[in-house]
Amino acid sequence: DAKTTQPPSMDCAEGRAANLPCNHSTISGNEYVYWYRQIHSQGPQYIIHGLKNNETNEMASLIITEDRKSSTLILPHATLRDTAVYYCIALGTASKLTFGTGTRLQVTL
Amino acid sequence: DSGVTQTPKHLITATGQRVTLRCSPRSGDLSVYWYQQSLDQGLQFLIQYYNGEERAKGNILERFSAQQFPDLHSELNLSSLELGDSALYFCASSAIYSSGANVLTFGAGSRLTVL
Numbered sequence: 001d002a003k004t005t006q007p008p009s010m011d012c013a014e015g016r017a018a019n020l021p022c023n024h025s026t027i028s029g030n031e032y033v034y035w036y037r038q039i040h041s042q043g044p045q046y047i048i049h050g051l052k053n054n055e056t057n058e059m060a061s062l063i064i065t066e067d068r069k070s071s072t073l074i075l076p077h078a079t080l081r082d083t084a085v086y087y088c089i090a091l092g093t094a095s096k097l098t099f100g101t102g103t104r105l106q107v108t109l
Numbered sequence: 110d111s112g113v114t115q116t117p118k119h120l121i122t123a124t125g126q127r128v129t130l131r132c133s134p135r136s137g138d139l140s141v142y143w144y145q146q147s148l149d150q151g152l153q154f155l156i157q158y159y160n161g162e163e164r165a166k167g168n169i170l171e172r173f174s175a176q177q178f179p180d181l182h183s184e185l186n187l188s189s190l191e192l193g194d195s196a197l198y199f200c201a202s203s204a205i206y207s208s209g210a211n212v213l214t215f216g217a218g219s220r221l222t223v224l
Contacts, residue, residue, distance in 0.1 A: 032210050043111065043199050043215030044152065051208070096165040097142070097201075097213055099152040 001076040002027040003088035012082075018075040020103050021090030025069040031092045033064060035073045036099075037084040044087070044099070047073065078107045111187040112136065113216035114121075115200050121222045127188040130219045134181055134202030140164070141183040142203070142213060143175055158183055190223045 005023040012018040024033065037046040048055055048062045050071070055062045061074040075082055087102040114136035122128055134141050143155040154167035158177035169175075171191075177183040187194060197220050201213040 030209075034210075034212070036213075038152075041197060041202075041218070043113075043217050045111075046212050046214065046215075049210050049212065051210075090210070096154055096157055096167065097211075098154050098167070099144075101151060 002031055004088045004090055004100060006086070006100070006103045008101065009019070009047060009106070011108060012075075012078045014079055014107050014109055015077055018073075018082065018107070019071040020075075020086050020088075020105065021070065023070045024088070025092040027068050027077075027090045028092070031090045033062065033068075033071050034089045034091060034097075035060070035062065036087045036089070037082075038087070038102075039084040042054050046086050047051050053106075059102040078105075080109070083107045111214050111216060113200060113202050113214050114186050115216035115219050117199075118217065119217055119220045119222075121224065122190060123224055124190055124192060126190050126223075127186065128190065128221065130185040130187070130198050130200075132183045132185070132200030132202075132216060134183070134200075135143075135204070135214055138202035138214070139181065140203040140205075140211075141177050141181070142201040143169075143183070143185050144199040144201065144215075146199065146218075147193070147197050150196075150198070155185070187221070192223050195221055195223045 017080040034049040038044045064071045114133040139160045157165040193211040197218045201215040
């Protein structure tokens, strides 16, 4: 599975868009990019995934660069409840999901 | 409610004891995963089962064992408990999309405290 690199922490003002970057320069063609988040001590929560195309759901948007070496998770209007650790994972179908250290997003008033 | 049910939510026990954590996956999900998260630590993958068969193993100690039953619920058994086993234990189940993507749904966790 491709290694991913994320900034350890980010701040965002409430109501603004939160843009969380992820580098996965060694990703292979059959590996999806997944985003999960964990709000303090709760079970991790799936957010979104994508392969090549940009994706959007009710929670977020995922922008994947054309060369697939990096991606950005966008929370369009961050709220205090979005404060969490966000994990970017590049994973093939048969692989086990392992978490790195993620990005700790702090949403402030 | 994610649809993945874990019991008990909290458990306090003593060193040397044995405990069993239980997980019921979402309806229709055949895979079950177990993760351990110690205080201020990352999520460590322990083991995965698919339809009753062990599919993948992570950093699971020999004192720990798991199984998935015919009704697809799973149990994680922790024995000869040590203080360092105090942690949150998460179960997840997964559905594989027709595209091949594998999305995990996590339970709320079982918090184990070993005194």
